[in-house]
Amino acid sequence: MALTRLMAVLRQGVFPQRRSLNRSVGWHDELPRFVRRMLLESNVAAALRRATEENPQHTNALHNLAVVYHKQGKVAESVKLQRQAVRLELRSKSQGNALAPEVAGWARKVAYRGFVVVALLLAVIVALLYLA
Incomplete structure (x- = not known):
């Protein structure tokens, strides 16, 4: 109950009478989605450009940068x-x-030796079960 009241107060702002001055509480709700998406895509594009500059052979970074550019209209x-x-x-x-x-x-040698060891262990287990 107290938690819901606290959440209601925080949604209205810390001081309801000064709500018009306290716009910072829900600024991200007021920011349109496409603006946030554009900001994220520009950050992603910058990070992917840095990755391709560091390693030009990074195919995943190149592909993801191409996807971001396509979404931005840079076909x-x-x-x-x-x-x-x-x-x-x-x-x-x-x-x-x-x-x-x-x-x-x-x-090949390591794999063969491992196979032989496992096969011998299985043979011993089967022999012990058969004799028991």
């Missing part, structure tokens, strides 16, 4: 960035994430 820039992101993604997939031959051989 030509959006298409350019989207094509660049797709080109980088295709190039990275064609190169593949192949391991060096010595690393691949080591990984």
Whole structure:
């Protein structure tokens, strides 16, 4: 009960008689949504531009920046960035994430030994269950 009364007082302003002077309580409610969205998109665009400047090969940042530009109406820039992101993604997939031959051989040995250990443990457990 006291909490709801407190919330009502805060909604009206700290001092109801000075409500016209106390506009800072709900300023975000009065700010239109599209203005807030524009401010957020400009902040996001700036952050994504910084990310692409730091790492030009960052395909996700390029794609997300293209989406933001498209929402802002910068279609030509959006298409350019989207094509660049797709080109980088295709190039990275064609190169593949192949391991060096010595690393691949080591990984194969470790996997084989792990498989043998697990298979032997299962065989021992089955034998113990059968004999019990």
